[in-house]
Amino acid sequence: MPMTTSLARRPTCSRVALAVLALALATTAGCGDALSAHRGACLTDADCSAGLTCFEQTWCVADPDEARPVTLQLAPPPGAGAVLEHFDTMLGGPGGQAGHTYQLAQPAALRGTVTRADDPLTPSVPGRLIALSAGKITGTALRYEATSFATLKIFPGSGVVAGFEMRVQAGPHYDVAFWPDNHEIPPWFDGWQVAGSADDWRIELPSAMSLMRVRGRFRYGPSQDPDCGTATAAARPACSGTCVGVAGMRVLLRDATRRQRSSSAITDAEGRFELLIDAAAGEVEVAFSPHDPATPAPSGQLRQRIDLTTLRKKEQMEVEFGDLILGEGLSLVEAQVPVLDAQGLPVIGARVTAQRAFASTQSCALSAEGKVVQQPLFEDLRLSAEGHTDVEGKAKLQVVAGPWHLSVTPPVTSAAARATVGPVALSSGTTAAIACDVRRTFTGQLVGPDHVPMVNVRLRIGAIQSDSGESAATVVEALTDAGGAFHARLDPGRYAIVAEPPADAGVARALLRVIEVEADHDLPAQKLVMPAPAVLVGRVLAPDGSPLNGVVVDVLAPSLTSLSSLGDTRGTAGWGLALLAAETQRLATTVTDHEGRFRVLVATGQVNTAD
Numbered sequence: 030m031p032m033t034t035s036l037a038r039r040p041t042c043s044r045v046a047l048a049v050l051a052l053a054l055a056t057t058a059g060c061g062d063a064l065s066a067h068r069g070a071c072l073t074d075a076d077c078s079a080g081l082t083c084f085e086q087t088w089c090v091a092d093p094d095e096a097r098p099v100t101l102q103l104a105p106p107p108g109a110g111a112v113l114e115h116f117d118t119m120l121g122g123p124g125g126q127a128g129h130t131y132q133l134a135q136p137a138a139l140r141g142t143v144t145r146a147d148d149p150l151t152p153s154v155p156g157r158l159i160a161l162s163a164g165k166i167t168g169t170a171l172r173y174e175a176t177s178f179a180t181l182k183i184f185p186g187s188g189v190v191a192g193f194e195m196r197v198q199a200g201p202h203y204d205v206a207f208w209p210d211n212h213e214i215p216p217w218f219d220g221w222q223v224a225g226s227a228d229d230w231r232i233e234l235p236s237a238m239s240l241m242r243v244r245g246r247f248r249y250g251p252s253q254d255p256d257c258g259t260a261t262a263a264a265r266p267a268c269s270g271t272c273v274g275v276a277g278m279r280v281l282l283r284d285a286t287r288r289q290r291s292s293s294a295i296t297d298a299e300g301r302f303e304l305l306i307d308a309a310a311g312e313v314e315v316a317f318s319p320h321d322p323a324t325p326a327p328s329g330q331l332r333q334r335i336d337l338t339t340l341r342k343k344e345q346m347e348v349e350f351g352d353l354i355l356g357e358g359l360s361l362v363e364a365q366v367p368v369l370d371a372q373g374l375p376v377i378g379a380r381v382t383a384q385r386a387f388a389s390t391q392s393c394a395l396s397a398e399g400k401v402v403q404q405p406l407f408e409d410l411r412l413s414a415e416g417h418t419d420v421e422g423k424a425k426l427q428v429v430a431g432p433w434h435l436s437v438t439p440p441v442t443s444a445a446a447r448a449t450v451g452p453v454a455l456s457s458g459t460t461a462a463i464a465c466d467v468r469r470t471f472t473g474q475l476v477g478p479d480h481v482p483m484v485n486v487r488l489r490i491g492a493i494q495s496d497s498g499e500s501a502a503t504v505v506e507a508l509t510d511a512g513g514a515f516h517a518r519l520d521p522g523r524y525a526i527v528a529e530p531p532a533d534a535g536v537a538r539a540l541l542r543v544i545e546v547e548a549d550h551d552l553p554a555q556k557l558v559m560p561a562p563a564v565l566v567g568r569v570l571a572p573d574g575s576p577l578n579g580v581v582v583d584v585l586a587p588s589l590t591s592l593s594s595l596g597d598t599r600g601t602a603g604w605g606l607a608l609l610a611a612e613t614q615r616l617a618t619t620v621t622d623h624e625g626r627f628r629v630l631v632a633t634g635q636v637n638t639a640d
Contacts (some may be wrong), residue, residue, distance in 0.1 A: 070535060078479045084564050088535050089478075091561040091633050093121030099616065099631070102583040103131060103569055108185075109580075111571055112136040112196050113171060120584075120631055121563050128566030128628075135572040137199040137223045140184060140191035141230030143177045143207060145214075147237055153192025154234060155179040156209040160221065162201035173197045177207070189228040199223055207232060215240065215292045215305050240305040241337060243282060243291070245350035247275040247300040247317065249358035274300030275355060279320040282306050282313040282335070295320050308341040315350075322415070325427050327355050327387045329410035353406065354390045359429055362457035366416075366424045368437050370445040371467040375422020378440045381463075383414045383426055383433040383455065423459075430456045437463055441505050444468055446548075447520040468518035469546050473555030475513045475528065477536055482513025483559060486530045493523040493543070521548040528559060537562040537617055539632035562630035565617070569625045576625030584617040584631050 070089075074082050077089035084090045096119040105111040111133035118129060142153040156177050161170045175195035184194040197203065200223070207217040217234050250272030280302040282291035290313055291306035306313065313335050318328035335348055366383075368376040389405040414433075416424035434451030445465035453460060471490070475483045485508060492503040507517040526541045536559045546552060569580045619629040 078561075081478070081561055088562065088564060088630060090564045090630070091121075093563055093633050096121050097633075099565070100585045101131065101567070102585055103133065104581040104583070105133060105569075105571075105577055106579040109571060109577055110136070110573075111577070112173060112198055114198060115171065118565075118567075120565055121633070128568065130568045130570060132570040132574065133572055133577070134198060136196040138187070138226040139195045139197065139223065139230040140187060140189050140193070140228050141232065142181070142192040143232045143234065145234045145236055151179060152181045153177055153179060154207075154209055154211075154214070156207055156211075158193055158195055158205070158207050158232075160195065160197050160203040160205045162198075162203045171198060171201065173203075187228070191228070195230075197223055199225055207234070209234075212293045213305070215307060216289060217307075218290075235307050237305060241308055241340065241346050241348065243304040243306065243315070243335065243348045243350070245280075245302055245315070245353050247278055247280075247296055247302070247353050247355055248272040249275060249356060250352075250354050251357065272352065272354070273358060274298055275326060276300060277320050277324055278302070278317050278326060280304065280315065280317045282310070283316050284310055284313050306337065308337040310337055312336050312338070325359055325361055325412065325414060325429075327407075327410050327412055329387075329389075329407045332389075332392075332405055332408050355407075355410075356388060356390055359412075361427050362430050362455075364426050364428050364455040364457065365459045366418075366426060366435065366455075367459065367462040368418050368422050368424065368439075368445075368448075369462050369464050370443070371465065373464075375418070375420070376437075376439050376443060376445045376465060377418055377420055377422060379418045379422075379424070379443070379445070379465075380438045381416050381418065381424035381426065382436045382438075383428055384436075385412050385429075385431070385433045385452075386410065387412050426455070428455045430454075435463060437465060439465060441503070444518055466548060468520055469548070470551045471507075471517045471519050471544070471546065471555070472552075473515060473557060475509045475515060475557045475559065477534075477559050478561040480558070482511075483509055483528075483530065483534065483536070484511055484513065485509060486513075486528050486534065486559075488515055488517070489527045489529060490517055490519065491525050491527065492520070493525055519546045521546050526557070528557070530559070535562070535630070536560075537630035537632040538615075560632045563633050564628055565631050566628045567626070569621050569627070576621075576623070578621055578623045578625065580621040580625070580627075582619050582621060582627050582629065583615055584629060586614045586616055 070087065071077050071083035072086050077083055081089040081091055099118060099120045101116045101118055102113065103116065104113050114133055116131050143156065143158075145151070145154060148154070154177060158175045158177055160173045163170055173195060175193050177193040179192075181190045181192055183190055187194070203221045203223060205219045205221050209216070214234065217232065219232075274296070276296055276298045278296040278300070279293060280296060281289050281293040282304055284290050290310040291304040294302040294304055296302050315331035315335075317330070319326040331350070331353065340346075340348070366381050368379050368381065370376050387410040389407040389410045391403040392406040393403060412429065414426040414428050416426045418424045431454065432452035433455050435449070435453050437448040437450075439445040439447065444467055446468045448463055448465045450463055453463075475486055475488070477483050488507045488509070490505045490507065503520070505517050505519060507515040509515045523543065523545055525543050527538065528541055529538050530536050539560055541557045541559070542555070544552065544555075565584060567582075569577045569582070571577045617629045617631045619627050621627045
């Protein structure tokens, strides 16, 4: 029996209508219009370009001689009795269009409570429970999440009273984290090997009495003991009465991987904070930043790390930093930064970000040789401010008078390009205007495998790396017109071009090219060719063997190795590589029908060069 599908299908012409063409011209003319309206539509192989075959009187597809590995990510709908799974399969090769059956495993249901020994009145601590296990796809993981409720409940399909129910795939090892809703309780981490379901899964958080306490106070004031003398860091004097507490600072402790391991705190009016942490976290650092990004205050981390393991061996359960002097204090002024385009006109709605290093105060410390020396109290201490340009092209920033580095990001619809300048002296009032270069034009034509123009195809042009070497989270979209033409304005940098055709276009989503945009000239007009698609067919079954409707099927490239022809992507800055992976590893998406079946077009090549 032919497969049904949740994808939109074209109207087909019956063979009877085709046989009586001369007697039913109007009918066949209508069918001809239907065929031409759906790219890749076919009745026989003769309707397809050379090298393509007609699949189920629907699509003209390629059958690659060499099978290509892909990974399926199957996400069943809620209540389906299954969880997210990855399956390795092949695209193309002998029997590639026959399809495979993928049966989801019976998940392990873990039901239990999250408790604290010193809080017997709370049946279960509310929060989020997250379990991660390495997936089959490079750089990704199987991720399962559950909510822990303060009031115990009976979950559907179970007679057990519990605070949470987490369903995971049985077998893999999981890194598990619990994030309490109460930020005064530190997050909890563990590793689980889940063999099967359990109704008495219990997470016991350390009691407050068993946790280490870290205290301190952030203040503005004069530097302490600038000569150090023979004093040690522990013997430095307390801050004088001229010091002022820094309120509204978010403070936490993080480990070597920069993962939060402690409770978090917001400094009070005196700048005080207290944190709780499990000694098992090892070596940690104090990190701080403004709780409200609009509040000008320094961000950074304390240079001195805390070795919790050593402290626990010494049975020392408290760390007191005392006064942590951030500097002389902030004297803020309002600076206005005008932003102009290449014609000298104001750029409206541009984001203007100002950053500058903030000099750290010095502290006394013992060197490796046992001498008392001065060293910076903080690392990566910096200030930042942000604003948007108004109808006059002016951004108002609350800053400290002095030199700042400025970056301007105009709206994607603007002809003005991204700009980075500095150091620029900012003071009260208006500063020298920032002039943005013009964005370069990227134009061309998109055609199908048959070299006929493609209509209404969305091009996602994602920035991999900006011209300044920093990652840029920017995606510009362009839509092809009736002649397949497209037009976009781009900042200088490196971009991946991904085509997302309509569902009835008869071609698949594909990475077409990586381009370099120079600052001093437009790109030559490009001709982009969509690769011929292959078809991937399959069926998804529930753990009990019944067909699963509504399963989201993502076809993913198993790694970035297929992009080797693009150059060395390993050197790409963090977010740019993440964008490249997200834009290129997802090859296609569809949803299973009521029989659990799916069929989806997948590009036969991730990179296609134009003729």
